[in-house]
Amino acid sequence: xxxxxITVDGVKYEEEVEPRLLLVHLLRERLGKTGTxxxxxxxxxxxxxxxxxxxxxxxxSVLAVQADGCDVVTIEGLGANGSMHPMQQAxxxxxxxxxxxxxxxxxxxxxxxxxDNPDPxxxxxxxxxxxxxxxxxxxxxxxxxxxxGAQEMGQAVRTS
Amino acid sequence: xxxxxxxxxxxEDRRLLTGHTQxxxxxxxxxxxxxxxxxxxxxxxRITRVDVSAARDLPGVVAAFGGQDFAAEQGSLPCxxxxxxxxxxxxxxxxxxxxxxxxxxxxxxxxxxDHYLAADALEAIEVDYEPLPAVLDMNEALAPDxxxxxxxxxxAYTVKITSGDVEAAFxxxxxxxxxxxxxxxxxxxxxxxxxxxAGTDGDSFTLWSxxxxxxxxxxxxxxxxxxxxxxxxxxxxxxxxxxxxKLQVTAEEVLCLLLTKRLGKPVKxxxxxxxxxxxxxxxxxxxxxxxxxxxxxxxxRGLQVELLADMGAYLMLxxxxxxxxxxxxxxxxxxxxxxxxxxTGVFTTKMPTDAYRGAGRPEATYGIxxxxxxxxxxxxxxxxxxxxRNWIKHDExxxxxxxxxxxxxxxxxxATDKAMALFGYDKLRAEQADRRDRGDPVQLGIxxxxxxxxxxxxxxxxxxxxxxxxxxxxxxxxxxxxxxxxEVITGTSPHGQGHATAWSQITADAxxxxxxxxxxxxxxxAIAHKGMDTYGxxxxxxxxxxxxKACDKVKDKARKLASHLLECAPDDLEFAEGxxxxxxxxxxxxxxxxxxxxxxxxxxxxxxxxxxDSDATFDPENYSFPHGTHxxxxxxxxxxxxxxIRSYVAVDxxxxxxxxxxxxxxxxxxxxQGVAQALYEEAVYDSEGNLLTTTMADYLLPTAMDLPDxxxxxxxxxxTSNPLGAKGVGEAGTIASTPAVVNAIVxxxxxxxIHDIQMPCTPERIWRALR
Numbered sequence: 025x026x027x028x029x030i031t032v033d034g035v036k037y038e039e040e041v042e043p044r045l046l047l048v049h050l051l052r053e054r055l056g057k058t059g060t061x062x063x064x065x066x067x068x069x070x071x072x073x074x075x076x077x078x079x080x081x082x083x084x085s086v087l088a089v090q091a092d093g094c095d096v097v098t099i100e101g102l103g104a105n106g107s108m109h110p111m112q113q114a115x116x117x118x119x120x121x122x123x124x125x126x127x128x129x130x131x132x133x134x135x136x137x138x139x140d141n142p143d144p145x146x147x148x149x150x151x152x153x154x155x156x157x158x159x160x161x162x163x164x165x166x167x168x169x170x171x172x173g174a175q176e177m178g179q180a181v182r183t184s
Numbered sequence: 185x186x187x188x189x190x191x192x193x194x195x196e197d198r199r200l201l202t203g204h205t206q207x208x209x210x211x212x213x214x215x216x217x218x219x220x221x222x223x224x225x226x227x228x229x230r231i232t233r234v235d236v237s238a239a240r241d242l243p244g245v246v247a248a249f250g251g252q253d254f255a256a257e258q259g260s261l262p263c264x265x266x267x268x269x270x271x272x273x274x275x276x277x278x279x280x281x282x283x284x285x286x287x288x289x290x291x292x293x294x295x296x297x298d299h300y301l302a303a304d305a306l307e308a309i310e311v312d313y314e315p316l317p318a319v320l321d322m323n324e325a326l327a328p329d330x331x332x333x334x335x336x337x338x339x340a341y342t343v344k345i346t347s348g349d350v351e352a353a354f355x356x357x358x359x360x361x362x363x364x365x366x367x368x369x370x371x372x373x374x375x376x377x378x379x380x381x382a383g384t385d386g387d388s389f390t391l392w393s394x395x396x397x398x399x400x401x402x403x404x405x406x407x408x409x410x411x412x413x414x415x416x417x418x419x420x421x422x423x424x425x426x427x428x429x430k431l432q433v434t435a436e437e438v439l440c441l442l443l444t445k446r447l448g449k450p451v452k453x454x455x456x457x458x459x460x461x462x463x464x465x466x467x468x469x470x471x472x473x474x475x476x477x478x479x480x481x482x483x484x485r486g487l488q489v490e491l492l493a494d495m496g497a498y499l500m501l502x503x504x505x506x507x508x509x510x511x512x513x514x515x516x517x518x519x520x521x522x523x524x525x526x527x528t529g530v531f532t533t534k535m536p537t538d539a540y541r542g543a544g545r546p547e548a549t550y551g552i553x554x555x556x557x558x559x560x561x562x563x564x565x566x567x568x569x570x571x572x573r574n575w576i577k578h579d580e581x582x583x584x585x586x587x588x589x590x591x592x593x594x595x596x597x598x599a600t601d602k603a604m605a606l607f608g609y610d611k612l613r614a615e616q617a618d619r620r621d622r623g624d625p626v627q628l629g630i631x632x633x634x635x636x637x638x639x640x641x642x643x644x645x646x647x648x649x650x651x652x653x654x655x656x657x658x659x660x661x662x663x664x665x666x667x668x669x670x671e672v673i674t675g676t677s678p679h680g681q682g683h684a685t686a687w688s689q690i691t692a693d694a695x696x697x698x699x700x701x702x703x704x705x706x707x708x709x710a711i712a713h714k715g716m717d718t719y720g721x722x723x724x725x726x727x728x729x730x731x732x733k734a735c736d737k738v739k740d741k742a743r744k745l746a747s748h749l750l751e752c753a754p755d756d757l758e759f760a761e762g763x764x765x766x767x768x769x770x771x772x773x774x775x776x777x778x779x780x781x782x783x784x785x786x787x788x789x790x791x792x793x794x795x796x797d798s799d800a801t802f803d804p805e806n807y808s809f810p811h812g813t814h815x816x817x818x819x820x821x822x823x824x825x826x827x828x829i830r831s832y833v834a835v836d837x838x839x840x841x842x843x844x845x846x847x848x849x850x851x852x853x854x855x856x857q858g859v860a861q862a863l864y865e866e867a868v869y870d871s872e873g874n875l876l877t878t879t880m881a882d883y884l885l886p887t888a889m890d891l892p893d894x895x896x897x898x899x900x901x902x903x904t905s906n907p908l909g910a911k912g913v914g915e916a917g918t919i920a921s922t923p924a925v926v927n928a929i930v931x932x933x934x935x936x937x938i939h940d941i942q943m944p945c946t947p948e949r950i951w952r953a954l955r
Binding site: 042044045049052057058059060061062063064065066068069071098099100102103108112115116117119121122123124125126127128131146149150151153154155156157158159160161162163164165166167 | 193194196197198199200201202203204205207209210300373374375376377422423424425427456457458679680681682845846848849850852853854855856857879880881885887888889891893894917
C-alpha cells in the first residue's frame with residue numbers, strides 16, 4: 025500500500041492507504057476528523073469541502089494519495105485559540121445554518137470565495153457558492169453571512 | 185427579562201460550526217462492523233435464487249445474508265394509519281424474500297470490517313430474478329386488466345367525504361372550472377444521508393439513527409422485531425435535516441437491529457446518496473381533479489376534488505394518510521356551501537411515498553390556489569379580488585369550515601394588505617400591462633397564494649377519529665439542579681429547528697432564570713422517556729407548551745416551598761424575574777435558592793417531595809392554522825422558456841413568535857422547497873420502472889444561484905388553542921410557495937392562451953407550451 029504524509033489542521037500524519045481511498049474517508053475514518061461530512065456521491069453537494077494547500081476542494085473527489093505532502097484545513101482547524109473564524113461567527117450571527125450538515129463545506133467554500141474576491145456582491149456570492157447545496161435555509165441568510173464575514177475579514181486585514 | 189419574542193442567536197450553532205458534531209455516521213463502537221445492502225435492479229420480479237456464498241469468502245467479510253435468512257424474524261414494516269375500511273395493507277418485509285416491487289428494494293446484505301470491503305463483497309452476491317411487469321401509471325394500474333403489484337390488486341384504499349349539497353351547488357352554476365393537476369413525485373433530499381448504528385450488550389439494544397422519531401421508532405421496532413420495548417433504546421443524535429423523510433420506520437433500521445442481535449457486534453450502515461434517492465421514501469405524486477362551481481360574481485358555490493395518490497409499492501408508516509392531511513384543506517380559506525373529497529390510493533412498482541414537508545397540505549393548497557386563479561381569469565377579475573370575495577373575514581373567527589375544521593383565528597385581509605404593499609402590487613401590474621402592450625419577449629407574471637394549513641399535529645381525540653395509530657400529545661420536563669441551573673427534557677426531536685434555543689427562551693421567561701443557565705436534552709429514549717417527536721409543525725405548538733406547563737408546575741412547587749421558608753401564605757408571594765417576594769416586604773427567595781433547598785430537603789413543608797422538578801404533557805384541543813399571503817413576480821422569456829423569479833414577498837401569520845430569527849429561517853427554507861417543486865425537482869422513472877434521478881446530478885436541487893432573496897414579514901393573530909398563541913411554522917413556506925410561483929408563470933403566459941404548465945416548469949416545458 026502506498027505510504028503518504030499529510031498535515032491536517034496543523035498535525036502531521038503518515039499513513040499507509042489503499043490507492044482508492046478517498047481523502048474524505050481518510051479524514052473521517054482514519055484520522056477521526058468527522059467534522060467534515062459526506063452528503064452525496066457525485067461531488068454535487070459540497071458538504072465535504074476542505075482546504076487543500078489553501079484552495080477549496082471537495083474531499084470526496086480527491087484520492088487520499090493525491091493529497092500526499094499537502095496541507096489540509098478542515099472546519100475543525102479553522103478557529104484559533106478557542107474562538108471561531110470570522111466566517112464561522114458570521115454564520116452564527118446571521119442564522120445561516122439550521123441542521124448544520126452543509127455548514128462545514130459552506131463555510132470553507134465561502135472563505136475560498138473571498139480569496140478571489142474579498143468584497144463580493146450578492147450575485148457574486150450566489151455564484152461562488154453554486155457548488156454547495158443547502159436544503160434548510162433557502163440560502164438567504166448564507167448570503168448575508170458571507171457578506172458579513174467578508175466585511176469582518178476585511179476589517180481584520182486592515183487593522184492588523 | 186423577556187426572552188420570548190427575542191431574536192436569540194442559536195445555542196446549537198457553535199458545535200455545528202466547528203465540526204463538533206454527532207451525526208450517526210460519525211459514531212464509532214469498538215468492534216464495529218459495516219453493513220451494505222444489495223438492492224433490486226428490477227422494478228418488479230420474482231426472486232428465484234440468492235447466493236451469498238462467494239461474498240462470504242471475501243476478505244473482511246463477516247457475514248452475508250439474503251431475504252430468506254431474515255424471513256422468520258424480520259416481521260413487516262408498519263403502517264400506522266389505516267385510513268379506510270377497505271384499505272389493503274400488504275406485507276412489507278424489510279428485506280425482500282420472494283418478490284421485489286421497486287428498484288432499490290433490499291435483497292441481500294454484507295457485513296464486513298470496512299465499508300470498502302463490504303462494497304467489494306456486494307459484487308460477489310448472485311441473485312436470479314424472474315421479471316414481472318412493472319406497474320407505473322396510476323390510471324393504468326386501476327384498469328381491470330392491469331398487472332398487479334400485490335395479489336389483492338392495485339387499489340390501496342378509497343375515501344369519500346361529502347359536506348353540503350354538492351349536486352345543488354353545481355346545478356345551473358354560472359361558472360364551473362374543471363382542471364386536472366399533477367403533483368409530481370419528489371425526493372425529500374435532507375442533506376444528511378440516512379445512517380443507522382445498532383449495538384447490543386447481549387441483553388439490550390441501542391440503536392442510533394438519523395431519524396425524526398426516536399420515540400415512535402422504539403415502539404415500532406419492538407412491534408416489528410418482537411424484541412421487548414424495554415430492551416430497546418433509540419437515540420437520534422445530531423440529525424441533518426428530515427423534511428418528513430426521516431419520519432419513518434425503515435427496512436435498514438430493522439435489519440441493522442436484527443444483524444447486531446445475530447452477530448453480537450455493533451453494526452453501522454450509512455447510505456450513499458444514490459442509494460438514498462432510490463430508497464428514502466418519496467413525496468407528493470398525485471393526480472388531482474378539481475371542479476369548482478361559482479356564481480357570476482366569483483363567489484364559490486361548491487368544490488369537488490378527486491385524487492389519485494401514488495402509494496408506491498407498499499404502505500409505510502403514514503403513507504395512506506398523507507393525502508388525507510389535505511382532505512380538509514382544499515376548501516382552504518374560502519367559504520362555500522358544498523364540498524366533496526374523494527381519494528383513491530394506488531399501488532405502483534415505485535418507492536413508497538410518505539411525508540414530505542407539508543404532507544398533503546401543499547398538494548391541497550396547490551390545487552385550490554391554482555383553481556382560484558383560473559376562476560379569476562374566467563371572470564376577468566384580479567386574483568386577489570376573487571379571493572377577497574370568498575375568504576373568511578377577520579371578524580368571522582372562530583369559523584367552522586365546510587370540511588368541518590374550526591379555524592380559531594386569522595386575518596387574511598391584514599396579511600394580504602401588507603404583502604401587496606411590500607410587493608408593490610399595483611406597480612407590478614402596471615408594468616405587466618405595459619410589457620403585454622409592447623409585446624416584450626420577456627413577459628411579467630404575478631402569482632398569488634393566500635394559503636392556510638392545519639398543523640400542530642395534533643389533538644389525540646381527532647387523530648383517534650381519523651383512525652391514526654397514536655396520539656398527538658407531547659411531553660416536557662424541567663428539572664432545576666442543586667446549583668440553580670436547569671435541564672429541560674423534551675419529547676420533540678429537533679433536526680435543525682433550534683428547539684434548544686427556543687425551549688430555553690420559554691423556560692427562561694417562565695422560571696426567571698438566565699437563558700444561558702438552561703440546557704435542553706432530547707432525542708434519546710433513555711433521557712426523554714416520553715415523546716411523539718418532530719413533524720407536522722408540531723414541536724412548538726405542542727412540545728413547547730408541554731415545557732411551559734412543566735415550568736408552571738415547578739413554579740407551583742417552588743411557591744409552596746417559598747411560603748414555608750418565608751412563613752407566609754402562598755398567595756402573599758409575588759413571583760417576578762425568578763424571585764418569590766412576600767408582598768410589601770423585602771423578604772424573598774430566589775428560585776435558585778429554592779432549588780437548593782429542595783435538593784437538601786432539610787426543611788420541606790408537609791407533602792412536598794425533594795427536588796425542584798416536574799413533568800407535563802400537553803394535548804392540544806385543536807389544530808393550529810397558520811396562514812399568509814405570498815406574492816411572486818416571475819419574468820418569463822418567451823423566446824427561451826426560461827422563468828426567473830424577480831421578487832418574492834411572503835407575509836406569514838404564524839401567531840405569536842418565540843424567536844423571529846428561527847421563524848424567518850423556517851420561512852426562507854420552506855419557500856425554497858416549494859419553489860423547487862414549482863421550477864426544478866422531479867423524481868423520474870423510466871418505462872421499466874428505473875429511477876433516472878438517482879443522484880444530485882440528475883435530481884435538481886436549487887443552488888444559491890437558482891433562488892432569489894425572499895422578502896418576509898409577519899402579521900400576528902395569536903392561536904387560541906395554546907397559551908403561547910403560537911401556530912407553527914415548519915411547513916408554511918413550502919405549502920404557500922409552489923402555487924405562487926406557478927400562478928405567476930401561468931399569469932405571464934395567459935395572453936398566449938396558456939392556462940397550465942406542468943411542474944416542474946422547466947424552460948423546455950414553457951417553450952413547448954408557447955409553440
